[in-house]
Each structure stands twice: as C-alpha cells, then as structure tokens.
Amino acid sequence: MLLPEAVDDYVGADNPVRFIDAFVDELDLSAAGFVRVAAKATGRPGYAPADLLKLYIYGYLNRVRSSRRLELESHRNIEVIWLLRSLKPDFKTIADFRRDNRAAFRSVFREFVLLCRRLDLYGRELLAVDGTRIKAVNNKDRNFTRNSLQDFIRAADERLDDYLRRLDEGDIEEGGTGDGARTKNLAEMIEALRQKRGRYGAMLAELERTGESQISLTDPDSRAMAAHTKVGVGYNIQIAVDAKNKMIVEQAVTNQVVDMGLLTQTAEPARAILDVENIDVVADRGYFKIEDIEACEKAGLTPHVPKPQRGSSVRNGFFRKDEFRYDPDQDVYICPAGETLSPHHEGKLRDLKKIDYSNPAACPACPLRSRCTTDRRRVSRLENEAVLDRMAARLKARPDILARRRETVEHPFGSIKQWMNQGAFLMKGLDNVRAEFSLTALVYNLRRALNILGVEAMMAAVRG
Ligand code: SF4
Structure with missing residues (x-):
C-alpha cells in the first residue's frame, strides 16, 4: 500500500x-x-x-x-x-x-557531439588523439601470421620425416607386416599431421593470394596487435578527445595494427564537427610520420607529435640528428663540432626525396668523432622536412602539452575499459564492432555531460 x-x-x-x-x-x-x-x-x-x-x-x-x-x-x-x-x-x-x-549508431554518436558543442562542453582549442586495442571475439590461438604458418609447416615437415622414419623402423622390427599397435598409432598420427599441415598450407596460400599479413579464424576482420608489452587479437580504436572536459569528439575502429598514419583521418573530422578553422592536436610518438604531419597542417590542424628516437646513430649512442642545426638560408647543417655539412647525395624514402648532408673532409680529424660516427657522418633530410622543424619548435615552446595529452586520453580509455567494463567486443566483424564502439563512445560522453551539467539542464537543452 x-x-x-x-x-x-x-x-x-x-x-x-x-x-x-x-x-x-x-x-x-x-x-x-x-x-x-x-x-x-x-x-x-x-x-x-x-x-x-x-x-x-x-x-x-x-x-x-x-x-x-x-x-x-x-x-x-x-x-x-x-x-x-x-x-x-x-x-x-x-x-x-x-x-x-549497425551503420546508423555512428550518426547518434555525432548528434550527441553536436548537442555537447551547443552546450559549450568542448573547449575547441586542443584535441588529444590516441589509440588502444580492444579485444575481439578471437582467441590468440586462432590467429596466424605468415611467419607463424611457415614455422608450423616447417615443424610439421620435420615431425612427418621423423614419424615416417620410425614407421619404417617399426615395419622392420615387426617383420614388415605393419599391423602392430605401434605402427598403427604412428600411421594415425601421420594422417592427422598431414591434414593439419594441409590446413596451414591453405591458410598460407590464402595470405599470399590476398596480400594480407595475418588471418583470424573466428573473427576474420580482427588482427593480432601489440598493446603495451602484450600482443592480443583485437581492433585498433582511435579517438580524438577535447581537452576541456575530456570528452570524445571523434572515434573510429580499424584493424590497422599500428597508429602511424592515422592522425589526420582521426583529427580532421573532429575539427570539422567542432566547427573551428584551426585547432591544436597532440599525439604520442607512435603517430610520427612526416606525410601525416604535413596533411594535418593542410587540414587546419596544428600537430604536436614528439619525434621517436630511432635509427643507427641512436642505437650506437652517437649524436642524435636534433643535435645538428639546420640553416635554411644556406641549406646546410651545422654539426656539434661547428662544421658545415652540405648536400652530397640524393635518394628516396617511400615517395619522398631524401638528401644526405655531409662534410667528408672534416670528420677524419674531428676531436668529437668517437661520439659521432665510425667513418664520415651523414645527416638525411626529406624534401618537406620544414614541417617537422616547425613542429619541433612548437613542442619546445609548449613542453606541457605532452602531459596534457596523457591526462586527456587516459580518462576515456581508462573509463571505457575499467569502469564501463567495455574492454572486449561482443560482436564479430569490423562493421559490427564499429556499431558497438559508437554506442560505447556515446555513453561515455553522455555520462560525462550528465555529471557536468545534470539531467535537468541536459533535458532542457535537448528540448529547447
Ligand atoms: S665527426 Fe664530422 S659531423 Fe661529427 S661532429 Fe665531427 S665533424 Fe661534425
């Protein structure tokens, strides 16, 4: 009552x-x-x-x-x-x-982004882009790469040789009748191994035919990819997050195994939906790719991506490239010993022109040579490398931006995986998991907005 x-x-x-x-x-x-x-x-x-x-x-x-x-x-x-x-x-x-x-859920996510934009929940000054792996419905044991298949086939051939040799020995011991228990077991194992080898051979042929690098049996669209120190089978989730309230502006699901090359395609739709001419974008060094950085600038994005320390000089403990100063007026590099390195050789990196700068006369007698090279030092420069020089200057002027990146993207990924318990997809196939993640990103934003403004203010906004 x-x-x-x-x-x-x-x-x-x-x-x-x-x-x-x-x-x-x-x-x-x-x-x-x-x-x-x-x-x-x-x-x-x-x-x-x-x-x-x-x-x-x-x-x-x-x-x-x-x-x-x-x-x-x-x-x-x-x-x-x-x-x-x-x-x-x-x-x-x-x-x-x-x-x-499944294709329509993305529109609902975007409608909510537009509502949040009207409510000034986005600062529209800084976007942090990041990627994470979300587990697919595909066990690691059901994913094969070309290398793993080749290894399996090689090992299977060795075992088959061994079984056949033992079968011959068994035949001799059993007087050539071949009907002993040991012989029978071996014959069954050989047949099973041959069938398995045939399946692996067919998968390898399929990879050769499609040009793909790996094959997943349960969810064919998923891929083995690294996340921190572990490799698992999943999808690569890309998000662009506005720094003001750590809310997602753009999200995409791909099966590309690395983040490199995904910066502009993630950040540009975010800039467009936020309706700004230009916006700062920050991402980790995994996104460092000169063509992508250049595309960002052309699309009205101001990228901040730290340069990864890689290459033979870094591995050998020699002076890094950023310790050489480029002089654009003279088109030369000034090395740590103060010598001038001029263009000497032209080559290619992907589709880009690459010029090597060196000073073969100065290096042999240089007092810093043991810290620089074992022979004569060369420094390479790509045809559009001014774009990287501009970005390095921006990062030097704003060192705090990398810390802001971390705190901005950690919130949505941490919430989605831990608090929302959505660190694994339920469905199979790229289109289906895209629908799933549109819902996940939508409700992450929804909860943020409700926490910040409250239900009644949000209701008034949606009806007003
Ligand atoms: S070894 Fe050559 S490039 Fe390196 S610091 Fe000496 S002169 Fe400069």
Missing part, C-alpha cells in the same frame, strides 16, 4: 533514463539510417527503432550489452519498464536491431 501507484513515480526527475528518452525522441532516426524492426512472432507489432535504441543506450550506460540480458532487464528493471513503456522485445529482436542498424 505504501508503493507508488504509477511507474513514472519510480523514476526521479534527475534519473538519466529521462534524458535518454528525451534525447532519442528528438532524433531524426530515419535520416540517421535506422529502419523499422519487423515483428518476430505472429500477432506481435514491430518495434519502433526509437524504443530499441533507447534500450541499447540504457544498457551500454549500465554495463548491460548482451541482447539476452537486455531482454531480461525489460521484464524486471523498473527504469527499463518506464523507458520502453512496458514493451518486452525478445533477445532476437534486440540483437537483430543492432545488427541491422
């Missing part, structure tokens, strides 16, 4: 579920690409996409992502009962909705 009479009385004015309801009601779902869900059982009506979208946003926000658990919540969870007005879709309907509308 003391219980409230209406379901609505159980859902407080500051309950996030009210915002989910209002936000989805204001979206143009057919423009976003959602299609009406067909009825799955005779006599039942189809479900409006808005209801199932609300269910998914609620579920991801509350760490309930599987269709079976979402179905369960629609029966027992008062917030879901309120949100769906007592509708109870079965798990197949729920799963089909996510699969059939």
Whole structure:
C-alpha cells in the first residue's frame, strides 16, 4: 500500500533514463539510417527503432550489452519498464536491431557531439588523439601470421620425416607386416599431421593470394596487435578527445595494427564537427610520420607529435640528428663540432626525396668523432622536412602539452575499459564492432555531460 501507484513515480526527475528518452525522441532516426524492426512472432507489432535504441543506450550506460540480458532487464528493471513503456522485445529482436542498424549508431554518436558543442562542453582549442586495442571475439590461438604458418609447416615437415622414419623402423622390427599397435598409432598420427599441415598450407596460400599479413579464424576482420608489452587479437580504436572536459569528439575502429598514419583521418573530422578553422592536436610518438604531419597542417590542424628516437646513430649512442642545426638560408647543417655539412647525395624514402648532408673532409680529424660516427657522418633530410622543424619548435615552446595529452586520453580509455567494463567486443566483424564502439563512445560522453551539467539542464537543452 505504501508503493507508488504509477511507474513514472519510480523514476526521479534527475534519473538519466529521462534524458535518454528525451534525447532519442528528438532524433531524426530515419535520416540517421535506422529502419523499422519487423515483428518476430505472429500477432506481435514491430518495434519502433526509437524504443530499441533507447534500450541499447540504457544498457551500454549500465554495463548491460548482451541482447539476452537486455531482454531480461525489460521484464524486471523498473527504469527499463518506464523507458520502453512496458514493451518486452525478445533477445532476437534486440540483437537483430543492432545488427541491422549497425551503420546508423555512428550518426547518434555525432548528434550527441553536436548537442555537447551547443552546450559549450568542448573547449575547441586542443584535441588529444590516441589509440588502444580492444579485444575481439578471437582467441590468440586462432590467429596466424605468415611467419607463424611457415614455422608450423616447417615443424610439421620435420615431425612427418621423423614419424615416417620410425614407421619404417617399426615395419622392420615387426617383420614388415605393419599391423602392430605401434605402427598403427604412428600411421594415425601421420594422417592427422598431414591434414593439419594441409590446413596451414591453405591458410598460407590464402595470405599470399590476398596480400594480407595475418588471418583470424573466428573473427576474420580482427588482427593480432601489440598493446603495451602484450600482443592480443583485437581492433585498433582511435579517438580524438577535447581537452576541456575530456570528452570524445571523434572515434573510429580499424584493424590497422599500428597508429602511424592515422592522425589526420582521426583529427580532421573532429575539427570539422567542432566547427573551428584551426585547432591544436597532440599525439604520442607512435603517430610520427612526416606525410601525416604535413596533411594535418593542410587540414587546419596544428600537430604536436614528439619525434621517436630511432635509427643507427641512436642505437650506437652517437649524436642524435636534433643535435645538428639546420640553416635554411644556406641549406646546410651545422654539426656539434661547428662544421658545415652540405648536400652530397640524393635518394628516396617511400615517395619522398631524401638528401644526405655531409662534410667528408672534416670528420677524419674531428676531436668529437668517437661520439659521432665510425667513418664520415651523414645527416638525411626529406624534401618537406620544414614541417617537422616547425613542429619541433612548437613542442619546445609548449613542453606541457605532452602531459596534457596523457591526462586527456587516459580518462576515456581508462573509463571505457575499467569502469564501463567495455574492454572486449561482443560482436564479430569490423562493421559490427564499429556499431558497438559508437554506442560505447556515446555513453561515455553522455555520462560525462550528465555529471557536468545534470539531467535537468541536459533535458532542457535537448528540448529547447
Ligand atoms: S665527426 Fe664530422 S659531423 Fe661529427 S661532429 Fe665531427 S665533424 Fe661534425
């Protein structure tokens, strides 16, 4: 008798579920690409996409992502009962909705970014770009590279030779009858190994045919990639995060195993949706690639990416390249001994012209030679390397920007993997995991926005 009479009385004015309801009601779902869900059982009506979208946003926000658990919540969870007005879709309907509308979830993520932009939740001054691996539905044992397949085949051939030799010996010992238990076991092992070798050979041939570097059997789109010190099979998640409130502006899922080359394609859509002419972008040294840095500048982005310390000079403990000063007026390098290195040789790096600078006369008698080279030192410069000089000057003027990068990107990745428990995908295939991550990024932003502004202010904004 003391219980409230209406379901609505159980859902407080500051309950996030009210915002989910209002936000989805204001979206143009057919423009976003959602299609009406067909009825799955005779006599039942189809479900409006808005209801199932609300269910998914609620579920991801509350760490309930599987269709079976979402179905369960629609029966027992008062917030879901309120949100769906007592509708109870079965798990197949729920799963089909996510699969059939996988391309449309990205639009919902972007609509929420636009809302947050209107609410000044983005500072629109600094973007931090970073990538992480999220585990795929593919065990490491079900992923093969060319090298691992070649190793397997080599080892299988050696074992086959060994088995065949032992089989011959067994035949001799058993008087050539070949029907002893030992011979029989060996014959079975040989057959099993031959079949396995055949499967590996077929996979290797497939890699040769497609030009791919690896093959995953459970989720063919996933790839083995490194994350910190461990290698696992997953997808590479790229995000561009605005530094003001650590909210995601752009997100993308790829199966490229390294971050190099992904800076502009992640940051440029973020700049566009934030509607700014120019914006600072910071990323770690894994993104350092001269063509990408140049593309950033052309796209209205001001990149800050530290140069990785690599190359034979660094390995040998010799003077690093940044200890040589380039003089653009004279087109020469000044080395640590004060000598002038002039252009001497022209070559290529990828499609870029590369010029080697040296001073063969000065090096042999140089007192610093043991710290510089074993012979004559050469310093290479690419045709568009002025772009890297400008970036080095910017980083020198703003050393704090790298610390800001770390704290900006750590928050979303840490929250998504730890607090939101979304460090592994549930679905297979690139298009499906893209839909999943659009929902994950959306609810990360949603929770940030609700924490900062509160439910009622967000409701007013969405309805205003
Ligand atoms: S070894 Fe050559 S390049 Fe190196 S510091 Fe001496 S003169 Fe300069």
